Amino acid sequence: MKPLRIKFPKITFYRGIAFRYSIFFLVAIALILFIPLVVGYGTSSVLIMLQAKNDATTKTNQTVTRIENVLQPTELVPQTLVRAMENPNISNNDVMRIAREFILQDPYVFGTCLAFEPYQGEPGSYWYAPYTYENNGNLRSKILGSKIYDYFKMDWYRFPKITGKPAWTEPYYDKGGGDTLMCTYSVPVFRNLNGIRKFVGVLTMDVSLAGFAKIVSEVKVSDTGYGILISKQGKIIVSPIASLTDKNILDVARQGKGVGTMWAIRDMLKGNEGFSNMDGLEAKKRPSFLSYAPVPSTGWSFGIIFPEDELYDDMNSFIKVMSWIFGISITILLITTVLITRRMTRPIVRLVEATHKIGHGEFDTKLPVRKSKDEVAQLTRAFAEMRDELRSYIINLEETTTAKEKIESELKVAHTIQMDMLPRGFLTPDNWDLYAILNPAKAVGGDLYDFFYLDPEHLCIAVGDVAGKGVPAALFMMVTRTLLRAKALAGIPINMVMESINRELCQDNPNQMFVTFFAAVVDLKNGTMEFCNAGHNFPLVVDGGVTVKRLKERHGFPLGVQERGRYTSGFYTFSDREVLVLTTDGITDALNTREEFFSEIRLQETLLRMAGKSAREITTGLSDEIEKFSEGTDQADDITILALQYQVITDIKRDVMNYEMLKLKNQLTELDRIAVKIEEISEQWNIPPKVSMELNLVIEELFTNVVFYAWDDQSEHEILLELTMTGPDTVQVRLTDDGKPFNLLEKKVDDVFDKPLEERKIGGLGIHFVREMMSEVLYQRSDNKNIVILTRKF
Amino acid sequence: MELNEQKTSQCVILGITGRLDTTNYNVLEKKLLELIDDHNEKILVECSKMDYVSSSGLRILLMALKKITMVKGKFVLCGLQENIREIFEISGFTNIFEIYGTQEEALKVF
Secondary structure, eight states: OOOOOOOOOOOOGGGSHHHHHHHHHHHHHHHHHHHHHHHHHHHHHHHHHHHHHHHHHHHHHHHHHHHHHHHHHHHHHHHHHHHHHTSTTSOHHHHHHHHHHHHHHOSSEEEEEEEEOTTTSSTTOSOBEEEEEEETTEEEEEEEOOSSSOGGGSHHHHHHHHHSSOEEOOOEEOTTTTOSEEEEEEEEEEEEETTEEEEEEEEEEEEEHHHHHHHHHTOOOTTTOEEEEEOTTSBEEEOSOGGGTTOBHHHHHHTSSOHHHHHHHHHHHTTOOEEEEEEOSSTTOOEEEEEEEEETTTTEEEEEEEEHHHHHHHHHHHHHHHHHHHHHHHHHHHHHHHHHHHHHHHHHHHHHHHHHHHHTTOTTOOOOOOOSOSHHHHHHHHHHHHHHHHHHHHHHHHHHHHHHHHHHHHHHHHHHHHHHHSOOOOOOOTTEEEEEEEEOSSSSOSEEEEEEEEETTEEEEEEEEESSOHHHHHHHHHHHHHHHHHHHTTTOOHHHHHHHHHHHHHTTOTTOOOEEEEEEEEETTTTEEEEEEESOOOOEEEOSSSOEEEOOOOOBSOBTSOTTOOOOOEEEEOOTTOEEEEEOHHHHTOBOTTOOBOHHHHHHHHHHHTTTSOHHHHHHHHHHHHHHHHTTOOOOSOEEEEEEEEOOOOOGGGOGGGEEEEEEESSTTHHHHHHHHHHHHHHHTTOOHHHHHHHHHHHHHHHHHHHHHSOSSOSOOEEEEEEEEEETTEEEEEEEEOSSOOOGGGOOOGGGSSOOGGGOOOTTHHHHHHHHHOSEEEEEEETTEEEEEEEEEO | OEEEEEEOSSOEEEEEEEEESTTTHHHHHHHHHHHHHTTOOEEEEEEEEEEEEOHHHHHHHHHHHHHHHHTTOEEEEEOOOHHHHHHHHHHTGGGTSEEESSHHHHHTTO
């Protein structure tokens, strides 16, 4: 028995529960961790920004304060001195002395000058401006003013003179003066001259920008953040960025990309305080923040610029570390999840493997043992139950199948026996033609036909149909046939035969089976028939193709119905070329796919179409027609057809022209007579030499066989050889002997050929010649005689 | 049937004339056995005048072929008539016998 084959999809790890579970789990975990990380990042960056802003603003203000601390004494001292100068008791030299004292003490102020209006300082001098400055810790003095150094045109002199108020200059390089980059604070000096308060000059304090540079460079924000001090006009006073020195901040800012930069710078120049985004002023112009505040005393502004990204540097490195930790955690999680889920699904995988094996018929496969009571264990137990059920089912099935196969093979044998019992050699006198077929619906059937000689001139034919099918019907049919042969050969009239069979069948018939039966005795000589119809279909008689008639006579109940049943009989005389067709109801009741019956009408139509054909052609033709009609529908009932054709011809045996006969003794010397006779008729009937030789050869082989094997005794026997010209190109040979039965058709001769020389045997070669050379070979054992009929067309 | 025996330096040529059948196959059988017993191991059967052969005759030829093959001799047929050749074909003997069209052809193989 073939094992059941079930295809299971191969479970790979990637599609397995373990993998999917791990993935879902990890995605969930990742989401849970990721959200706070993102929120934290956002919040932190805002906080960092705010803190940076505070920090920058504080630092800005602190720096501004520091600058103011430098500037205030620088302003306060000259203001005080100038006010003192309005007192006539204080001389210019006094003022200069105090101023010099001041610059020595103040680290930021490095020079002071008292510059006068023309002819106001020194009589006769157009320019008079004594200047004292610090150089490497020593004080030096010189008088400024010349055509080259015309201080009247310089800002530090002009602004206070014009406005009458103290003023800071823009940063400038004082060539010929301090000879350094500086800013100068100038205070106008007024004196009462003749009661009028009159501008007489300015007192200045020079502040070295290097001093501010120190303050500014000390401002530290993030890594590269830097301070920047600009004048009222935007000139960059100090900045640690070398490229910015001496430039105007507006020019630098204009090179920036964003509009925000200009806006921030303008706001800064207006003297406002604030915090803004901008592009950096350094070469890279990184996005930066600017914190700025004014220096009130001078109108300058101080700002701190620091790159945005550096602000987040710490946070970014923190995030980086966090990401690593995060990644490692997820990996560890993945591994543990996979390990855990695999551990959980391992029993399922084992179960799947076991299932594969069981699926291939290995029912002894052990299922994985689970001690726990979880779902997998339940599944395994359920599966084990299924396997056991399946195993017992398969065993059952195998037993059933074996039993069934046994019955089937027995039925096959029964079929062969039943079919073999039906007469096959359809040997009849030349003016009679008989043929019959039986197609059982199952292996064995309940139909039957039979024909046999009662004596050389009387033929008994019969057709029957047992109610039911299969083995019981077949057995009943066998009994009926046996009874028919036994009774009919007793030589009593056919109706008596039927009565007798009926009686026998009725006795011991517990299953109440019965058979419809038609039997007839045909007189072969005069073409008459006495028949008895026991409840069977009416036989049909087809004439030359014009009509079909039914022999509508009933002579009693079906056999096996009524023990005391009486049966009569009818007579029929055949006309020339009439065919008697006996059938069973399997023909008219044959169904097609549309559930239509083949019917009596179709049967008659078919027979009319085939009028004039031989009995064999009629029976097989009708059978084919039924098969065609049924369109593959299962045959429901057995089908039996028997056709008997009659021809009124003058006895061809008496026709000397076409018939030759030799009565031979069982001696080999008779072969000469045979050879002579064949030569004779070949000439008479124009048989070609090749055919003539073949006939001679075949007859010799058969005759020799008969002489050697037909009789065990040594006495004389007669062998009859008849030669008939049955058509213009057909010779029939008939050889009759009364020896032991020998059916040459059953002899196997296949093994005489294609064998090497050593294995070659001569036996069977003669019969092989017969089969090869003749067109048709028939054998009939009849009347205790072997009759072989050979036909040779040429 | 008539048998005609001719001994040459190469072989024995045995001519068959007429019908070889069940009535006379023993004549041929006797002749062939004689030849084989006399150590004539090279035999050519000339069949051009044989006009009939039945299975009894074929049996003798087969017997001779087997015997001569056993002593490593040579048994050859020649000159078969068309009808006879067909019988040989039907029996499958053309596959086991060495058959030549004419005596001249056949003599070349000895």
